[in-house]
Amino acid sequence: MKQGTIFFFLRVLISIFKKTDYQKLLVTFDGGGTNFRKNLLPQYKAQREAMPEELYQQMETAKLLLEKTGITYLQLENQEADDLIASFVNQKTKDNPGLTFDIFTRDKDLLQLLSQNVNILKYINGKATLYTYDNFCQEYKFTPNSYIDYLSLLGDNVDNIEGIKGIGPVNAKKLIRQFQTVENIYQKVNDLPEITRHLLIDQAKLVLSNKKLISLVINISLPDIYEKCKFSWEKWKNNPELRQFCQENKFHSILKLLD
The missing domain is CATH 1.10.150.20 (5' to 3' exonuclease, C-terminal subdomain)
Known part of the structure; x- marks a missing residue:
């Protein structure tokens, strides 16, 4: 089976990791099922096609690869990934107001989370660029x-x-x-x-x-995973499971990026 989605996923991760020395990392996935938004608006996201089986299998493979290479991910049934991010950021900020978060997303809804301690990593002119609270205020002229x-x-x-x-x-x-x-x-x-x-x-x-x-949900009951989110680029790029996966799938350009 082709692994094009995972190839792109790894390229994006590496492009981010090489620029910033992140100490913690959490990846979130939609949990499927239904939630309050479907009850409020039955046609919510109804125009989106169901995930093809091949893409579903690639996503499952990606989650397995994250586990094997020491990257923590979060997925809860009936919860959207954006709400998991919002809840995680809100709850951890309450625990430690000094924490800074960079959220990598292409979903504009997450702009509502921007603050002096929360930034959005988004693609601008083909490059992952940090978009800050101040950038937002300059662009929109409101907070x-x-x-x-x-x-x-x-x-x-x-x-x-x-x-x-x-x-x-x-x-x-x-x-x-x-x-x-x-x-x-x-x-x-x-x-x-x-x-x-x-x-x-x-x-x-x-x-x-x-x-x-x-409005994103900020009070989802989350598992206690903060300490499991520890991350080291130097350690991850040399992970034997990661390198073996890339070799098996002929991700030669990924291996070059890791070196």
């Missing part, structure tokens, strides 16, 4: 705390969440910069221009439902 509210107005096509037709990114940003939250907007909705007022009033139920859908 990450209000990002949920911004998306609540716009919706999210990726997750099949409908926004308010007639309010695009420019107007949504203006509203959030002025009011910070959708609740604040609706408290002052009668002060807004007529067209905007009617759009907001007509879609109030949708907007408030969107906020529940988009």
